[in-house]
Amino acid sequence: MPDRDIKSPIWHPETVEDVFDHTYKEKEGPKPPTVIVWRNVLLMAFLHTGALYGLVLFPSASVLTWIWFLACFVFSALGVTAGAHRLWSRRSYKASLPLRIFLAFANSMGFQNDIYEWSRDHRVHHKYSETDADPHNAVRGFFFSHIGWLLVRKHPDVIEKGRKLELSDLKADKVVMFQRRFYKSSVLLMCFFVPTFVPWYVWGESLWVAYFVPAVLRYALVLNATWLVNSAAHMWGNRPYDSSINPRENRFVAFSAIGEGFHNYHHTFPFDYATSEFGCKLNLTTCFIDLMCFLGLAREPKRVSREAALARAQRTGDGSHRTG
Numbered sequence: 326m327p328d329r330d331i332k333s334p335i336w337h338p339e340t341v342e343d344v345f346d347h348t349y350k351e352k353e354g355p356k357p358p359t360v361i362v363w364r365n366v367l368l369m370a371f372l373h374t375g376a377l378y379g380l381v382l383f384p385s386a387s388v389l390t391w392i393w394f395l396a397c398f399v400f401s402a403l404g405v406t407a408g409a410h411r412l413w414s415r416r417s418y419k420a421s422l423p424l425r426i427f428l429a430f431a432n433s434m435g436f437q438n439d440i441y442e443w444s445r446d447h448r449v450h451h452k453y454s455e456t457d458a459d460p461h462n463a464v465r466g467f468f469f470s471h472i473g474w475l476l477v478r479k480h481p482d483v484i485e486k487g488r489k490l491e492l493s494d495l496k497a498d499k500v501v502m503f504q505r506r507f508y509k510s511s512v513l514l515m516c517f518f519v520p521t522f523v524p525w526y527v528w529g530e531s532l533w534v535a536y537f538v539p540a541v542l543r544y545a546l547v548l549n550a551t552w553l554v555n556s557a558a559h560m561w562g563n564r565p566y567d568s569s570i571n572p573r574e575n576r577f578v579a580f581s582a583i584g585e586g587f588h589n590y591h592h593t594f595p596f597d598y599a600t601s602e603f604g605c606k607l608n609l610t611t612c613f614i615d616l617m618c619f620l621g622l623a624r625e626p627k628r629v630s631r632e633a634a635l636a637r638a639q640r641t642g643d644g645s646h647r648t649g
């Protein structure tokens with residue numbers, strides 16, 4: 326029986342390329358200066374001001390708009406969690422063409438860079454976690470790993486290492502390349518137009534509320550929920566599987582990011598489609614993938630056995646491992 330430990334190339338030889346690289350060493354000497362990208366600072370300031378205004382308008386929206394807001398939140402979050410993350414970055418399961426098209430539309434509604442770019446950054450993040458080559462290096466603090474990394478120029482090592490990554494699977498996926506080609510139009514349509522148009526046209530919500538609540542506020546919330554995985558889940562929580570790494574189990578993040586907060590498990594076993602030992606529990610994204618497998622739209626979910634997770638916890642965990 327081969328060791329199902331993720332560091333063993335026996336388990337998934339095709340994905341060894343983006344497993345944590347122990348050989349990388351940060352360059353010595355002073356760090357390159359931080360260069361602020363003012364355009365992004367302004368855009369994020371506008372977005373978050375608009376989101377606060379959306380929060381003020383929220384009570385005046387109709388019940389149907391609240392339901393629509395929640396549906397858009399879950400749909401766009403799935404485009405990131407089940408799509409860009411677990412399918413395209415991690416290759417933790419396989420998806421049929423209709424499901425990949427569905428996830429690409431959902432991903433454009435989430436507007437977090439196209440799938441190709443998101444997956445490349447995420448593979449670099451796993452391979453060079455908490456170093457200069459990690460795009461949202463949590464060692465640089467909460468603000469940097471949450472939003473700051475999007476407001477400054479990338480560290481040269483992020484760019485250099487990103488270029489060297491094996492991304493042929495993404496280039497070969499026509500859905501990924503199509504979304505990349507038409508990314509701007511797809512974002513305008515899915516992230517802003519559809520969330521605004523549907524409540525206004527179908528049940529007569531005011532255009533103002535329809536724009537600021539299900540479009541702007543929902544978009545800002547999905548962004549922040551995703552960023553919490555990079556910031557809070559790298560700082561607060563237990564480390565039952567590997568106490569030598571920063572990522573932690575954080576239930577609040579798991580709830581807000583629909584299942585992505587079991588981060589110590591995920592960085593220890595990055596190819597596990599469930600990103601948690603407990604499957605569907607507290608993990609809406611895993612429930613969704615399970616449903617897709619049941620419907621025949623997804624297949625071959627990769628999973629670490631309970632015994633392997635327990636063995637790893639006993640070997641390298643912080644002693645807080647629970648079995649349920």
Ligand SMILES: [Zn+2]
Binds near residue numbers: 410415447451591595
């Ligand atoms: Zn990941």
